[in-house]
Structure formats: C-alpha cells, structure tokens
Amino acid sequence: MSQSTNTALDEASADTEIRPPVLSISEVAKQYRTTEGTVQAIDHVSLSLEPGDFVALHGPSGCGKSTLLLMAGALLSPDSGTIAISGENPYALGAEARAAFRANRVGFVFQQFHLIPFLDVLDNVLVGELAGTLPHGEFRERARELLDRFQLGHRLHHVPSKLSIGEQQRVALARAFLRSPSLILADEPTGNLDAENAAIILEHLGDFAASGEGAVLMVTHDDRAKAVAGRSVEMRGGRLV
Amino acid sequence: MTLARLILREIRHRKTNFALSVLGAVIAVAVVLATLGSLRAYDRQTEAVVDQMEEATKSEMAKLEDEIRKSMKGLGFNLFIFPAGQDMGEVYSEGFASKTMPEAYVTKLAESGVVTVNHLLPSLTKKLEWPEQKRTVILIGVRGEVPIAFRKPKAPIIDPVAPGELVLGYELHRSLGLEKGDPVTFMGKNFKVSDTYEARGSKDDITLWMNLGECQAMLGMQEKINAIQALECNCATVDRLGEIRTELMEILPDTQIIETQSTALARAEARNQASATAKAQIEAKKEQRALLRAEREKLAGWLLPVVALVSMIWIGLLAFINVRERLPEIGILRAIGVKGRTILGAFLGRAILAGLVGGIIGAVIAEFVRLPSMDSGLIIETGEWIAAISAAPVLAALAAWLPSLAAAQRDPAEVLRYD
Incomplete structure (x- = not known):
C-alpha cells in the first residue's frame, strides 16, 4: 500500500470516528417520597442524544420532564440506571468534581431565566467564571461575542430589571453557551416569551445543535419549539411514550 | 467575574440588609470599647482624686511638720544623755550632772548613723562661783552641734561659742550692766561678751556659756563632758522613747x-x-x-457578652434572611458549576466585610463618646482598638457561619425544581 493511500484511509477513519453520545440515559428511575406516599417520578427511562441532536421533551405537567432534565444535568442522581455525558458518568464524581464537570460540559436555560438581579448583563454571562476551572478573564471576549451575536452588545452594563423578557432570556442563553458546553438543557425556555422572542431563542438553540458542537434537550409545551426541534419525545407518568 | 465583585454588587443591591448587619457590629464594638474605655477612665479619675488628696495631705503635713520642727527647735533640745552612773536626783535638784563621760562619745554617736535623734550638742556644765563678781553662776561649755554622719546638715539650734568669748544669761548681763562686745574677766581670764539673752525665766538666766575647750581647760576636765543634748526625731511610733533608748544603748x-x-x-x-x-x-x-469600680466591672462582665451575643444573633438572622432571599441565585450558581466553598465564601465574605466596616465605625464612635460622669473622654488603648476591629469581622463570620454553610450545602436541584 502506497503512502498516499494510507493517508487517505487515516483521514477517512478520523471522519468516521465513533464519538460517545452527548447524553446517554439508560434505564433511569427516580422516586420521590412525599407525605402522601412514594411518587415514581421517572420510571426506567432511556434516551440518547448524539452531537447535533435537538430533542424536544414534552408531556403534561408533573410527568417528570423537569426531573429528567435535572438528572441529565448532573444535578439530581437517579435511584437506578446510568447517565453519561460525553461518555462520562457525572454521578461517579464527588460533589466538587461534579460541579466542575457541570461547569465544563452542561449549559442550563430556565423558563424563569434565573439571572442574578444585581449583576449587569456582562457579569451575568461571566458568572460562570466563578466555577473557577479556568483563569479569570478567559471568557470575557467570548461573552462579548455571544452578547453581540444575541443583539445585546448595547446592553452590557444594564441590570436584568432594565431588560425586556426576551433580552433576559437571551442573556441566560449567552450564559449557558459561555463555556462551550456539549449539552444544553433548556427547561421551557420559551414559556414566558412572545412569538418573536421565542423564535429567536429557538433559532439560537437550533444553530447550536446544527453546528454539531453538542446537543440540546429542551423541555417544552410550545408547539413551535417542538416543530423546530429535530426530534420530539413525549413523556407520561415518568415514562417515555 | 470575581467573588469580591459578586459580594460588592450584592451589597450595593441589598443595602438595607448590609447596613443593618453593619449596625449590629457598630453597636457591639462601640459598647465594648466604651465600656472598657469608661472603666479605664474611671481608674484614671480615681488615681487623680487619690493623687490630689495625697498631694494635699503631703503639703499639709509638710507645713505641720515644719511648724512642729520650728516649735520643737524653739523649745530646745528634749533629750539628755548622761553618764550611766549619774544620780538623776542630783540632776533634777542641781540642774546638771556631776559625773562626766568622754567627749568622744558624741563623735561616736554622730558617726554611728543614728536615726532616732537629731542635733547633737555636747556640753560640760558646772555650778561655781564667779570669783570676780562674787556670785554663783552656771557655766556651760559648748562646742556647737556635732553634725550627724550621712545626714543633710541642718540649721543648728544653738550657735557655738568661739574661744575668748562668753554668752551671758539675762540676770547676769542685766545685773552686771554688760552688753554685747563688752570685755569681761572670768576666773582670771579675759573674754568678750559675744551675746546676751533675753529673760527666759529659768536657770538659763544665771548661765554663762563658754567654748567647750576653754571650759574643759579652765575646770581641768580635758576631753570630758557631762551631757549630750539632742532633739529626738519626729517619728510616728507609739514607744518613741523606747526605740531611742534601744538604739542609743x-x-x-x-x-x-x-x-x-x-x-x-x-x-x-x-x-x-x-x-x-x-x-x-x-x-x-x-x-x-474600688467598690464602685467593682460594680462597674460586674456590669461590664455581663453586659459585654450579652451585647456581643445579641449582635451575633442579629447578624446571623440577617445572614439567614439574605440566604433565603438569594436561594434562586444559589441554585443557578450551583447548577452552572460554582462550588459550594465559593458560595460559602460569598456569604462569609459579606459578613466579614459587614463586621469590618461596623468595627471601624464602632471604634470611631467610641472615640467620641462622652459619659456624663466622666471629666474626660474614654481611655481606650491601641491594643483594644486593634482587637475590637479585628474581632468584629471574626464574630460576624461566626454569626453568619450556619446560614452560609446552609447556603453552600443547598441542593441546587431542589431549589430549581421548586422555583
């Protein structure tokens, strides 16, 4: 075999290299104990998200969507089953290591935005620096780029209360993207938005997934969101249907 | 984004909570420093009062002592040292001792460092006939006071009589018509009258004083004396004479x-x-x-811990409220990977800053406190300033420890799930 043929094969092999799923949920179950008894919030659910996937998770209220999202985000350990993000099980890590893992691998977007009211837009995006896995100042340029991309370049030093609802959600989105995570978990990200702002958010989430950098798992009731997502999964009574 | 920036922005946002925390530290530090300062000021005041009283007493005593010294000097010597075998009956009847002792005794006494007597005056006294005037006189030979070793020299009670001179008692110079400077012959020897005394109403009025050496030669009693007069010290003891006797013996x-x-x-x-x-x-x-001081100290003994405890509870409650208000913030920070110890640092840092600011303000306030019972301000030592300003942030951190720990250990999933 000639030298040139070998090189061509190597390149082909690199292109087809098997990467682990961004998110792998396997037979995961979770129960909550309440005063009224035990509630099976998640009942042996399996789900896999490959890079580039944009999955909409929908279902009635209380069906376990948010619980599944928190478990997928390394925030809530399952009673049984396994969860892996980019091939690594975060629940095998200690609390501090898991926090660092979240900081580097997962981005969160919530319906309530959860912006910090006393920090301006730029600081709200940069708050991820407090996770401390990289030197301070590393993300400043990236934060500005993201905010410019989300049409918030003129609002850098405004506090959340001075922003519109749509702008606030875009700030939250920029915060989620700051550390270039492989997985974006969005819990009803358009729930409080008008159609125009919802479309902007969905567009950005779609762009992220389409770039192949990672995957998006989005809990939503919004039909527009389901339409934008590449895959839609329904959940009922703690099971995927 | 740094932790310090997060803390400062939050303080700016929740000014009231922070200001109330600072107030807790201000009150604690001001009360502690004011209490310590007032105790010290009270001590100084006591010292000043006592010093003033002591000074006044000392001055009064000095005046009184001077008066007594003068009066005692005015009254003359009040101690007589006679030879051991001298019959005191004879002394009381005749007015002088017939027995003699060596003149060297006075030197020995003066050089001994004696403390119970002053003003040593050796004398040789004899009642005899003044042949030229055909009258009985008392002749006293004196040499002036013998200075006591190791003592500051004192003004003499009696001046010495120079050789060739005589001092005459009142009756003698009056009846003989002699005046100061007049020549006079005594036992065949010529003298000059160097002084004449006013009437004393005692045997002094028929006394003739002469230089001790000349007197001894005239009487054939060289190196002899028959009395040492002295002025006892003004010692405040019950058995003064006993002490003098013990020492002199x-x-x-x-x-x-x-x-x-x-x-x-x-x-x-x-x-x-x-x-x-x-x-x-x-x-x-x-x-x-001292009793009043003890009462104040007792008051401070329970007041200070109570104030410190109440301030800590106050700061702890405010920290708890702060944590409650910031639960969503804690949730999101933990979700995005901020570690528990960073959250702990954010809350403790805030408490420490409140303690530090409160400590400094409290210390400044204490500096200007004036209590109505005090003449001056509080007296606070540098070490106490430093200790109070250093302790305030530590106590504030301790007070905020439990709420901060609760914040750091808060499960983010729980916060986000119920938000």
Whole structure:
C-alpha cells in the first residue's frame, strides 16, 4: 500500500470516528417520597442524544420532564440506571468534581431565566467564571461575542430589571453557551416569551445543535419549539411514550 | 467575574440588609470599647482624686511638720544623755550632772548613723562661783552641734561659742550692766561678751556659756563632758522613747537617756494623728472607688457578652434572611458549576466585610463618646482598638457561619425544581 493511500484511509477513519453520545440515559428511575406516599417520578427511562441532536421533551405537567432534565444535568442522581455525558458518568464524581464537570460540559436555560438581579448583563454571562476551572478573564471576549451575536452588545452594563423578557432570556442563553458546553438543557425556555422572542431563542438553540458542537434537550409545551426541534419525545407518568 | 465583585454588587443591591448587619457590629464594638474605655477612665479619675488628696495631705503635713520642727527647735533640745552612773536626783535638784563621760562619745554617736535623734550638742556644765563678781553662776561649755554622719546638715539650734568669748544669761548681763562686745574677766581670764539673752525665766538666766575647750581647760576636765543634748526625731511610733533608748544603748552602752519638753511631743503626736487620719481618709476614698469600680466591672462582665451575643444573633438572622432571599441565585450558581466553598465564601465574605466596616465605625464612635460622669473622654488603648476591629469581622463570620454553610450545602436541584 502506497503512502498516499494510507493517508487517505487515516483521514477517512478520523471522519468516521465513533464519538460517545452527548447524553446517554439508560434505564433511569427516580422516586420521590412525599407525605402522601412514594411518587415514581421517572420510571426506567432511556434516551440518547448524539452531537447535533435537538430533542424536544414534552408531556403534561408533573410527568417528570423537569426531573429528567435535572438528572441529565448532573444535578439530581437517579435511584437506578446510568447517565453519561460525553461518555462520562457525572454521578461517579464527588460533589466538587461534579460541579466542575457541570461547569465544563452542561449549559442550563430556565423558563424563569434565573439571572442574578444585581449583576449587569456582562457579569451575568461571566458568572460562570466563578466555577473557577479556568483563569479569570478567559471568557470575557467570548461573552462579548455571544452578547453581540444575541443583539445585546448595547446592553452590557444594564441590570436584568432594565431588560425586556426576551433580552433576559437571551442573556441566560449567552450564559449557558459561555463555556462551550456539549449539552444544553433548556427547561421551557420559551414559556414566558412572545412569538418573536421565542423564535429567536429557538433559532439560537437550533444553530447550536446544527453546528454539531453538542446537543440540546429542551423541555417544552410550545408547539413551535417542538416543530423546530429535530426530534420530539413525549413523556407520561415518568415514562417515555 | 470575581467573588469580591459578586459580594460588592450584592451589597450595593441589598443595602438595607448590609447596613443593618453593619449596625449590629457598630453597636457591639462601640459598647465594648466604651465600656472598657469608661472603666479605664474611671481608674484614671480615681488615681487623680487619690493623687490630689495625697498631694494635699503631703503639703499639709509638710507645713505641720515644719511648724512642729520650728516649735520643737524653739523649745530646745528634749533629750539628755548622761553618764550611766549619774544620780538623776542630783540632776533634777542641781540642774546638771556631776559625773562626766568622754567627749568622744558624741563623735561616736554622730558617726554611728543614728536615726532616732537629731542635733547633737555636747556640753560640760558646772555650778561655781564667779570669783570676780562674787556670785554663783552656771557655766556651760559648748562646742556647737556635732553634725550627724550621712545626714543633710541642718540649721543648728544653738550657735557655738568661739574661744575668748562668753554668752551671758539675762540676770547676769542685766545685773552686771554688760552688753554685747563688752570685755569681761572670768576666773582670771579675759573674754568678750559675744551675746546676751533675753529673760527666759529659768536657770538659763544665771548661765554663762563658754567654748567647750576653754571650759574643759579652765575646770581641768580635758576631753570630758557631762551631757549630750539632742532633739529626738519626729517619728510616728507609739514607744518613741523606747526605740531611742534601744538604739542609743547599742551605741553608747554606759549612758542613760531622759526625755523632756512634752509640749513639743504632744504637737508631734497631733501631727502624726492628723497624718494617720488623712491616710485613713485616702484609704477610705480608695476603698469606696474600688467598690464602685467593682460594680462597674460586674456590669461590664455581663453586659459585654450579652451585647456581643445579641449582635451575633442579629447578624446571623440577617445572614439567614439574605440566604433565603438569594436561594434562586444559589441554585443557578450551583447548577452552572460554582462550588459550594465559593458560595460559602460569598456569604462569609459579606459578613466579614459587614463586621469590618461596623468595627471601624464602632471604634470611631467610641472615640467620641462622652459619659456624663466622666471629666474626660474614654481611655481606650491601641491594643483594644486593634482587637475590637479585628474581632468584629471574626464574630460576624461566626454569626453568619450556619446560614452560609446552609447556603453552600443547598441542593441546587431542589431549589430549581421548586422555583
């Protein structure tokens, strides 16, 4: 075999290299104990998200969507089953290591935005620096780029209360993207938005997934969101249907 | 984004909570420093009062002592040292001793470092006939006072009589018509009258004083004396004479001592009594102020811990409220990977800053506190300033520890799930 043929094969092999799923949920179950008894919030659910996937998770209220999202985000350990993000099980890590893992691998977007009211837009995006896995100042340029991309370049030093609802959600989105995570978990990200702002958010989430950098798992009731997502999964009574 | 920036932005946002935390520290530090400062100011005031009383007493005593010294000097010597074998009956009837002792005794006494007597005057006294005038006189040979070793020289009670001179008592110079400067012959020897005394109403009025050396030569009693007169010290002891005798007997064993002039001694006693009374008053004042001081200290003993505890509870409650208000913030920070210890640092840092600011303000306030019972301001030592300003942030951190720990350990999933 000639030298040139070998090189061509190597390149082909690199292109087809098997990467682990961004998110792998396997037979995961979770129960909550309440005063009224035990509630099976998640009942042996399996789900896999490959890079580039944009999955909409929908279902009635209380069906376990948010619980599944928190478990997928390394925030809530399952009673049984396994969860892996980019091939690594975060629940095998200690609390501090898991926090660092979240900081580097997962981005969160919530319906309530959860912006910090006393920090301006730029600081709200940069708050991820407090996770401390990289030197301070590393993300400043990236934060500005993201905010410019989300049409918030003129609002850098405004506090959340001075922003519109749509702008606030875009700030939250920029915060989620700051550390270039492989997985974006969005819990009803358009729930409080008008159609125009919802479309902007969905567009950005779609762009992220389409770039192949990672995957998006989005809990939503919004039909527009389901339409934008590449895959839609329904959940009922703690099971995927 | 840094932790310090997060803390400062949050403080700016929740000014009231922070200001109330600072107030807690201000009150604690101001009360602690004011209490310590007032105790010290009270001590200084006590010292000043006692010093003033002592100074006044000292000055009064000095005046009284001077008066007594003068009066005692005015009354003359009040101690007589006679040879041991001298019949005191004879002394009382004749007015002088017939027995003699070496003149060297006075030197021995002066060089001994004796403390119970002053003003040593050796004399040789004899009653005899003044042949030229055909009359009986008392002749006293004196050499002036012998200075006591190791003592500051004192003004003499009696001036010495120079050789070739005589001093005459009142009756003598009056009846003989002699005046100062007149020539006179005594026992065949010529003298000049160097001084004449006013009437004293005693045997002094028929006395003739002469230089001791000349007197000894004239009487054929070289190096002899028959008395040493002295002025006893004004010592505040009950058995003064006993002490004098004990001391002198050790130095001059073959002598005897008698005391006269009780008027002067009575005055000295009065002075000693006055001194004792003044000292007792000072002691009473000290005791009274010590009692008041103890009461104040007792008050401080429970006030300070109570104030510190209440301030800590206050700061802890405010920290708890702060944590409650910031639960969503804690949730999102933990979700995005901020570690528990960073959250802990954010809350403790805030408490430490509140303590530090409160400590400094409290210390400044304490500096300007004036209590109505105090003449001056509080007296606070540098170490106390530093300790108070350093302790305030530490106590504030301790107070905020539990709420901060609760914040750091808060499960983010729980916060986000129920939000």
